[in-house]
Amino acid sequence: MSTFDSLVEDLTRDVHRVQPKDALQFCANWFQSRLEEQRTRMRDSFSHRPSLVTGSIPTDHYLDNPLSPTSGPDTYPIFKPTQGRMSASGDSPFGTLNVPGNALLQDASRSTPIPRGSTPYQMEGPDMYFQSPSPTEPPNPFASFANGAISPNPGDYLHPPSSTIFARRTSVSAESIHVDSDVDEPLPRFEKTPEQLRRIRASIASNFIFRDLDEEQEQGVLMAMQEIHVGSNDVVIRQGDVGEYFYVVEQGLLHCYIRPEPVFNFNGQQHSNSPEKFLAPGYHPEYGKKVAECKEGSSFGELALMYGHPRAATVMAIQPSTLWSLDRITFRTIILKAAHRRRTMYEQFLTSVPLLTSLGPEERSKIADALVSRVYSDGEAVVRQGEMGDTFFFVEDGEAIVTKRFEDDNGQVREFKAGHLRKGDYFGELSLLHMEPRAATVSALVREDPTISRLKVAALDAHAFTRLLGPLGRSWNGMANHTNKLFSLDCITNSQSVACLASSCFLYSHQSLGRCV
Numbered sequence: 001m002s003t004f005d006s007l008v009e010d011l012t013r014d015v016h017r018v019q020p021k022d023a024l025q026f027c028a029n030w031f032q033s034r035l036e037e038q039r040t041r042m043r044d045s046f047s048h049r050p051s052l053v054t055g056s057i058p059t060d061h062y063l064d065n066p067l068s069p070t071s072g073p074d075t076y077p078i079f080k081p082t083q084g085r086m087s088a089s090g091d092s093p094f095g096t097l098n099v100p101g102n103a104l105l106q107d108a109s110r111s112t113p114i115p116r117g118s119t120p121y122q123m124e125g126p127d128m129y130f131q132s133p134s135p136t137e138p139p140n141p142f143a144s145f146a147n148g149a150i151s152p153n154p155g156d157y158l159h160p161p162s163s164t165i166f167a168r169r170t171s172v173s174a175e176s177i178h179v180d181s182d183v184d185e186p187l188p189r190f191e192k193t194p195e196q197l198r199r200i201r202a203s204i205a206s207n208f209i210f211r212d213l214d215e216e217q218e219q220g221v222l223m224a225m226q227e228i229h230v231g232s233n234d235v236v237i238r239q240g241d242v243g244e245y246f247y248v249v250e251q252g253l254l255h256c257y258i259r260p261e262p263v264f265n266f267n268g269q270q271h272s273n274s275p276e277k278f279l280a281p282g283y284h285p286e287y288g289k290k291v292a293e294c295k296e297g298s299s300f301g302e303l304a305l306m307y308g309h310p311r312a313a314t315v316m317a318i319q320p321s322t323l324w325s326l327d328r329i330t331f332r333t334i335i336l337k338a339a340h341r342r343r344t345m346y347e348q349f350l351t352s353v354p355l356l357t358s359l360g361p362e363e364r365s366k367i368a369d370a371l372v373s374r375v376y377s378d379g380e381a382v383v384r385q386g387e388m389g390d391t392f393f394f395v396e397d398g399e400a401i402v403t404k405r406f407e408d409d410n411g412q413v414r415e416f417k418a419g420h421l422r423k424g425d426y427f428g429e430l431s432l433l434h435m436e437p438r439a440a441t442v443s444a445l446v447r448e449d450p451t452i453s454r455l456k457v458a459a460l461d462a463h464a465f466t467r468l469l470g471p472l473g474r475s476w477n478g479m480a481n482h483t484n485k486l487f488s489l490d491c492i493t494n495s496q497s498v499a500c501l502a503s504s505c506f507l508y509s510h511q512s513l514g515r516c517v
């Protein structure tokens, strides 16, 4: 697939997911963020080559222009987290961004913090809320490239988040965050009781947004969170607003609504939406169509924080609910750092995988973003023979055993060890390639040697596998055909030792010929 085709495919998926009210603006932002991501990668690869670092990187690879908000009228009262119940306040949504380390508050031309109470101008219509840099100018989606302002900290980039978080979407740079440095401006901290900490931990336990955090990062997140209680019908987020907080639901129920796109006639006049539509089930008279429910353990409000877009939906409490809010700066700083660390770790790992040697750094980077780590206890099965497969795996750490069952001539089921997988080996592609049940069982090695780590695999779902490992299609087929011709193989592993079964006999070869699971 060409780069263009794969970009369009990614964009189409994101548009379907977000269903933006202003599709053109969304696409413009999307492409801009992709461009930034690509520039960031280039900058990264330059910075890993010392000879190129000084003086020879094109200036635009260093540009990361902070947004330049201009004072304007507030459009909404907004609910802001307080240390107790949520309160309605007429303050600017930018007011609470006035925390240490927020580069968004640095107006590039003045280099002074934007005062509390100012907000970007918003063009307001019955169904439209566009951000504009000035009350008199239309929004310029490419402003950060057009004005050419140089960041006060060259090379100070906000890395795009892992695209595995939120289906391979990338971020728009709103704050400059040093993802590589350990020294950060202090993030907000709110003291908590052990009971509160326990409740937050329970609420985020199964939330994938927090999966990449190490202990210290998790601690930072826990301390920065604030408890909020909302009553029925309280609006927590309004579509079109600037995003300030991300929320985790501890208990309760909230609904997300999206207002319909405005419809224009040929004269450019807006049709009023038919009132009957809003009386239909699933519609809120003011906030539009219900698109999602947020229950215990789920979260919302991440999109605007990640991509610098206005809020994509209105979120309203249906029942009294307890939420934990996380401010935008902590969210971006910690979550992005974790994503960056994770990407770097996987990129390094993938360079050691022989199968991927033909791929370029950018392709490896995409795979790195799509991988999800899973850990298995000794003897636990990762895939089972006979089950349909929807995932492909690399062995990230530890070791795995491949076993195969078969019926002997007497009709008895027998099992034999068909392979031993180690770091860098892979399995699970056959059933994805041929849409067949798993040809063998792969389980975590039962360790007798205490120096061997627990089995950790990096998993790639079927969709990502097809998209990202598509370029290897010929190699897969080549391998499969080759091995089938040679041995009528049911099973060969990727290790240097290759075990295979042909007509109930074990052949043992020392070549890496093909695959089994």
Ligand SMILES: Nc1ncnc2c1ncn2[C@@H]1O[C@@H]2COP(=O)(O)O[C@H]2[C@H]1O
Pocket (backbone or CB within 6 Å): 017, 018, 019, 237, 243, 256, 258, 291, 292, 299, 300, 301, 302, 303, 304, 305, 310, 311, 312, 313, 314, 315
């Ligand atoms: N279909 C949807 N489209 C957009 N946002 C959604 C949807 N379903 C749930 N949401 C959540 O609603 C939130 C509104 O604020 P954000 O745009 O920051 O992030 C959004 C998502 O977390």
